[in-house]
């Protein structure tokens with residue numbers, strides 16, 4: 185099992201972590217870090233910049249103070265006189281060091297305040313972007329991969345602050361040290377830069393190797409998180425035990441972990457080899473720099489005082505260069521993850537909803553014409569040549585084998601998916617031309633797998649959108665769905681949190697949850713009601729209550745009912761029979777049950793089976809008479 189990034193675009197980006205690309209990208213990354221920080225807390229961002237600039241100036245001052253101290257101490261005269269002469273420089277040195285320490289603490293304080301906020305902000309923007317994509321995005325493997333990468337970008341956005349700060353600090357040190365060094369002797373700085381070059385190349389190469397290794401293991405990390413969720417979550421805990429699956433699942437987890445560990449080890453070994461070669465080359469080059477200082481001193485081209493300062497300045501610049509390269513490589517890596525995040529925000533993973541802005545009324549008529557729909561990357565159409573009309577006040581039932589396209593059709597009627605070809609129109613307007621959110625406010629959906637929100641019963645029913653009637657509307661919807669019995673049993677009524685994990689919360693049974701899901705739909709003032717297997721978990725009494733009340737609900741709505749229990753479709757005005765994505769029959773229940781065709785086949789099988797059960801189901805004749813009469 186492995187997830188694969190088929191585009192390979194991120195691998196290409198990762199391969200671009202080279203010294204020259206780094207030099208080009210660093211200013212842009214620091215700008216991005218500052219810009220994001222600025223949006224979140226401009227005073228903290230400003231404070232950080234000022235602290236780093238002042239810290240750099242203090243470093244230069246410190247180096248000058250070192251130079252002054254050494255020059256005074258090595259001058260001629262008695263020791264008291266020399267100490268007296270060195271005193272002002274010593275005070276300056278102590279002051280600069282203390283100021284830098286204070287500034288360092290301030291920077292750490294501001295960074296730790298700002299960093300987590302940046303990640304939270306990045307996560308929120310990502311969440312918003314995710315809710316703005318077409319539902320079809322979730323069917324495309326590439327989208328989930330990009331979302332995953334963007335998630336990681338949001339998570340490590342906080343590193344951008346500390347890495348950006350380290351980089352600015354190194355740069356400030358470099359400028360300070362380089363200024364002093366150039367003043368001492370112009371040849372020293374280029375020599376030192378030359379000495380730092382091999383290490384820089386090695387560090388950047390090692391960072392590239394680590395990023396690429398992480399990138400190639402991304403799919404495995406995703407598998408691990410999915411497995412962790414399935415193994416750890418309560419929903420499957422009973423099945424893991426009863427199915428004795430623990431060894432299998434943990435074994436699969438270990439297998440994937442081993443694969444990641446192998447890749448990590450390979451990357452660590454290669455990175456270490458690169459660093460070693462870099463350090464060796466750098467060591468030789470550094471020896472040359474120190475030899476140059478000794479030569480300058482020996483030939484009288486540099487005073488002893490200046491040579492002493494050069495030692496400090498060389499160390500400062502050397503450390504600053506290393507900081508720049510190591511920090512630069514790190515921020516490059518973070519930058520690539522942040523690219524994944526910002527690209528996702530820009531393009532919503534390639535699936536941003538681009539639809540019209542027309543605001544629909546509750547639909548009088550939904551017309552489907554020559555509809556074809558194919559899922560992303562699917563080989564066959566899920567729906568082909570489907571045409572029919574649904575009117576307000578009508579109940580239309582969809583029946584057919586598993587996989588015949590019923591749920592897909594319901595999602596197209598509600599504009600959750602858009603047609604591949606053909607059209608679905610609401611009062612003559614194609615669903616793609618409607619404002620999607622305005623359209624969905626007219627849709628009440630009870631899907632097969634309804635969400636069990638860890639919210640109060642009230643919020644679970646209103647979905648956070650209470651109507652003007654308030655609790656009275658909620659109670660009316662509860663009465664229609666049978667959830668009134670559920671709510672009365674709850675410890676704090678509608679205020680009870682429907683999750684046992686939470687203090688004061690309560691868990692519901694499968695059927696009780698389905699009643700809540702039905703209440704949501706009945707409570708919503710929507711023009712289109714979609715019920716996909718709405719009574720699969722209900723007891724016979726509960727089921728009877730739903731179907732007995734359905735006609736009343738349909739008075740002000742268009743209703744689509746999907747069910748495998750064919751006795752229930754007697755309530756519908758029309759039944760559409762789907763097979764392999766096509767409508768193969770349509771008519772009333774009583775028409776279809778008497779005509780040869782798929783519906784009668786299904787009915788006969790189900791009815792015969794049911795009549796062999798101890799309790800007898802209604803005969804087709806009885807039901808059809810009932811339907812005709814209704």
Ligand SMILES: Nc1ncnc2c1ncn2[C@@H]1O[C@H](COP(=O)(O)OP(=O)(O)OP(=O)(O)O)[C@@H](O)[C@H]1O
Pocket residue numbers: 323559560562566584585586587588589590591592593
């Ligand atoms: N997200 C998806 N991506 C790709 N193919 C899908 C997706 N969802 C459904 N399909 C395919 O589309 C076809 C129609 O599926 P659909 O869920 O609409 O069937 P259904 O009639 O509602 O089935 P059931 O009675 O089992 O609920 C099936 O072949 C299914 O495999």
